[in-house]
Amino acid sequence: MTKGRLEAFSDAVIAIALTIMVLELKVPHDPSWAALRALWPVFFSYVLSFVYIAIYWNNHHHMLHAADRIDGSILWANMHLLFWLSLFPFVTGWLGENHFAPLPAAVYGFVTLMAAIAYYVLQQRIIASQGPGSRLREMVGRDVKGRISPVLYVAAIGFAFVNRWISIALYVAVALMWLIPDRRIESRLR
Amino acid sequence: MTKGRLEAFSDAVIAIALTIMVLELKVPHDPSWAALRALWPVFFSYVLSFVYIAIYWNNHHHMLHAADRIDGSILWANMHLLFWLSLFPFVTGWLGENHFAPLPAAVYGFVTLMAAIAYYVLQQRIIASQGPGSRLREMVGRDVKGRISPVLYVAAIGFAFVNRWISIALYVAVALMWLIPDRRIESRLR
Amino acid sequence: MTKGRLEAFSDAVIAIALTIMVLELKVPHDPSWAALRALWPVFFSYVLSFVYIAIYWNNHHHMLHAADRIDGSILWANMHLLFWLSLFPFVTGWLGENHFAPLPAAVYGFVTLMAAIAYYVLQQRIIASQGPGSRLREMVGRDVKGRISPVLYVAAIGFAFVNRWISIALYVAVALMWLIPDRRIESRLR
Amino acid sequence: MTKGRLEAFSDAVIAIALTIMVLELKVPHDPSWAALRALWPVFFSYVLSFVYIAIYWNNHHHMLHAADRIDGSILWANMHLLFWLSLFPFVTGWLGENHFAPLPAAVYGFVTLMAAIAYYVLQQRIIASQGPGSRLREMVGRDVKGRISPVLYVAAIGFAFVNRWISIALYVAVALMWLIPDRRIESRLR
Numbered sequence: 140m141t142k143g144r145l146e147a148f149s150d151a152v153i154a155i156a157l158t159i160m161v162l163e164l165k166v167p168h169d170p171s172w173a174a175l176r177a178l179w180p181v182f183f184s185y186v187l188s189f190v191y192i193a194i195y196w197n198n199h200h201h202m203l204h205a206a207d208r209i210d211g212s213i214l215w216a217n218m219h220l221l222f223w224l225s226l227f228p229f230v231t232g233w234l235g236e237n238h239f240a241p242l243p244a245a246v247y248g249f250v251t252l253m254a255a256i257a258y259y260v261l262q263q264r265i266i267a268s269q270g271p272g273s274r275l276r277e278m279v280g281r282d283v284k285g286r287i288s289p290v291l292y293v294a295a296i297g298f299a300f301v302n303r304w305i306s307i308a309l310y311v312a313v314a315l316m317w318l319i320p321d322r323r324i325e326s327r328l329r
Numbered sequence: 330m331t332k333g334r335l336e337a338f339s340d341a342v343i344a345i346a347l348t349i350m351v352l353e354l355k356v357p358h359d360p361s362w363a364a365l366r367a368l369w370p371v372f373f374s375y376v377l378s379f380v381y382i383a384i385y386w387n388n389h390h391h392m393l394h395a396a397d398r399i400d401g402s403i404l405w406a407n408m409h410l411l412f413w414l415s416l417f418p419f420v421t422g423w424l425g426e427n428h429f430a431p432l433p434a435a436v437y438g439f440v441t442l443m444a445a446i447a448y449y450v451l452q453q454r455i456i457a458s459q460g461p462g463s464r465l466r467e468m469v470g471r472d473v474k475g476r477i478s479p480v481l482y483v484a485a486i487g488f489a490f491v492n493r494w495i496s497i498a499l500y501v502a503v504a505l506m507w508l509i510p511d512r513r514i515e516s517r518l519r
Numbered sequence: 520m521t522k523g524r525l526e527a528f529s530d531a532v533i534a535i536a537l538t539i540m541v542l543e544l545k546v547p548h549d550p551s552w553a554a555l556r557a558l559w560p561v562f563f564s565y566v567l568s569f570v571y572i573a574i575y576w577n578n579h580h581h582m583l584h585a586a587d588r589i590d591g592s593i594l595w596a597n598m599h600l601l602f603w604l605s606l607f608p609f610v611t612g613w614l615g616e617n618h619f620a621p622l623p624a625a626v627y628g629f630v631t632l633m634a635a636i637a638y639y640v641l642q643q644r645i646i647a648s649q650g651p652g653s654r655l656r657e658m659v660g661r662d663v664k665g666r667i668s669p670v671l672y673v674a675a676i677g678f679a680f681v682n683r684w685i686s687i688a689l690y691v692a693v694a695l696m697w698l699i700p701d702r703r704i705e706s707r708l709r
Numbered sequence: 710m711t712k713g714r715l716e717a718f719s720d721a722v723i724a725i726a727l728t729i730m731v732l733e734l735k736v737p738h739d740p741s742w743a744a745l746r747a748l749w750p751v752f753f754s755y756v757l758s759f760v761y762i763a764i765y766w767n768n769h770h771h772m773l774h775a776a777d778r779i780d781g782s783i784l785w786a787n788m789h790l791l792f793w794l795s796l797f798p799f800v801t802g803w804l805g806e807n808h809f810a811p812l813p814a815a816v817y818g819f820v821t822l823m824a825a826i827a828y829y830v831l832q833q834r835i836i837a838s839q840g841p842g843s844r845l846r847e848m849v850g851r852d853v854k855g856r857i858s859p860v861l862y863v864a865a866i867g868f869a870f871v872n873r874w875i876s877i878a879l880y881v882a883v884a885l886m887w888l889i890p891d892r893r894i895e896s897r898l899r
Contacts, residue, residue, distance in 0.1 A: 146334060150334065153338070154338055154342045157411075158342050158345040158346055159345070161415050161416065161418055162349065162418070164416075164419045166353065166419060168426065170427035172432060186412075189415070193405075196338060200334055204331070318405070
């Protein structure tokens, strides 16, 4: 019961964060190609963040599926994750409107890093609540992607002040890594 | 379980895309008939897009009803469809604010075309997952409307640069084609 | 199944229409009493529309509870109702920002009237689908409130151009009539 | 059935109120540290209100879980609570944009106070509907936090006009009091 309502609430928050991002794509007052072209950085950020949030929803859904019971610490760890996801519309807009300038690119990385940490904390809370022989721990396994992602986010934050395109390339790389089905990438990494 | 949550998440995204479109109907600062009349192109686009999204929700709901199990490829095909639907508030606002100017009318057609393709891909993924004797394949049948719509969208994109009203008339025609109950139109097309 | 998803989708659209209305309460840049006082017409419209939408949700929920199966005509009658409810944020903002000026007050009445008609159409579709001995027809009974409301909306539209306060008083009266529990008002009207 | 739909609708409204608050964090046009620093008061208010709404969702969920049946008075008491929660985006934006100026700080306290009262009224309606031996009354117990919070809100409203930081500190204190798991704080208060 509690789990169902936690899922419903999380779905709603994630769906809203995903969908109101489109409001950062300000409608131009001008029907020209120039006006459309000027939107590409915001559109690119929109696509990137859409993919990130979709990945989070996807993984969140599998993780909660494996959870048995929800206690207070899981509830709050979940709220903590939703908090960082709720900041995506803001950092996406800031990144796009400023053509991937160093500081917005670094702040974007900071929010993705914090979301990754929040996700990890939530995962650990669920595993702890399941005790030894946790179903979720088995599913997660060595969690190669989960361990690499934060490292790449930290690198992207640093590179933002050196060359913004390296930073953006790293965000794209992490998204692709999660989009490609699991087994293939994990076996390649072994 | 997975199917239930996929439906809930899709419902939320579609409902939000539908409802935040009204924010493009900017409240005039002036309580005059002139101010109200000036809104008609945005209002018209709003009605058109409302009908489009309602049709997508309706069809999406029947399609998922016929699906048995959800795998990763169906999940991502669904996300891809939601992505194009999430752009409706943007193209609706741009189309209306610029009185159906050629470029916004063509971009509107591009987004409807991409949504139609995404819908088709999702349908094929579900049919493939059901194997031979797929329930959904039977339901879809010859899919006359699904095959005609993209052709009309492409035509509308082209006509946008010739005569915008032909383009708008085509969008209205596709919407009406989907609104009219199935059997009648299919028998007329045979 | 279909009914559950129709309810979920309707809930989402109604909840969003209700909640994004608050965005019409523009945050003043000034922390003064004068700035707060200047907001009262928008705040008043907000409260009025909040109550209207809450009443619609409440009645919609009872009506669908009494429905047995959902066919295409019910689905579209429901979408038609959601369309008019989705316009509440717009008319609420326009009414409030222009201090209940005649035209916005009349347009507000037009949207409430159309929502009432859409609600009635949906009700009739469900009753028709249930055939003789319809559970919903019994629940609805003589439907005194449902018959009086549109008359009062039409009156309010007319009075908007004579004296705006009569118009606003009528909107408040209809809301109160629906808020007061049924039996009392119905027995008074007999 | 009614309870499930009431929960779903409440979840949607609470999730939207929570998530659209981020729209008050206006995206700066400037990618500088100065622009980011200038946002701290709005960001701080955002975090504070996020925690408040999360606490309300959490408690609301436990309270409805303990409810047996939903009557009209519970439905409207719930709508009344949602009304005050829906004002959080407004008061949060006003508080942050004006650097915690006295009047916005007091109005923030007023809305939190009204939400607390609405929550209490809803709780009493559910307890009354359960009659003697109410499960919810047992769960609520002496309700120490529920009784202290309104007193602190009233104090914060008063202090807003003396020293804004005392007022803000009180809002933070109430949030922390609710975040810390129950038993610890209750035993300390005895």
